Amino acid sequence: MSDFYLLIKPNCPLCTQAIQLLHSLSLDEPVELGVVDIAEQQELQEEYGWLVPVFIRGKDDAELRWPFDANQLLEFVEQ
Template identity: 50%
Template sequence: MNDFYLLTRESCPLCKIAIQQIYAQQLEEPIRLHLVDIDSDEALKQEYGALVPVIIRELDDAEMKWPFEEQKLMEFLSK
């Protein structure tokens, strides 16, 4: 099972859409999704403040920035 980290913040409507979009994917293998509030970490806040939501694949630290295109998201989550 692959781990992914979704960088979010509390008052982020796009983040809620991103979560729904990720969970709606019909993946062959299950994933583990960790939600990370960037406002709880100053370094993350500085680096990703205007970019959330961002999903990071733990396996290779690859990032996908919003907006998530359906086909590209499926490919990203399936690696």
């Protein structure tokens, strides 16, 4: 199982779309996803405020920033 984090903020349609994209993928292995609301952490707001949604891969802290499509997300998750 791979660990990922998704940085979101409230009332973010793109964040909802990113979650839907992840659910639409046909993955070989399950993915554990932690959702982080950047509105609750000032430091994250300053760094990612205009960039969300952002997927972060736990094993190497690599980031996939919006915009991305299902193919790009699949490649990111399977690396």
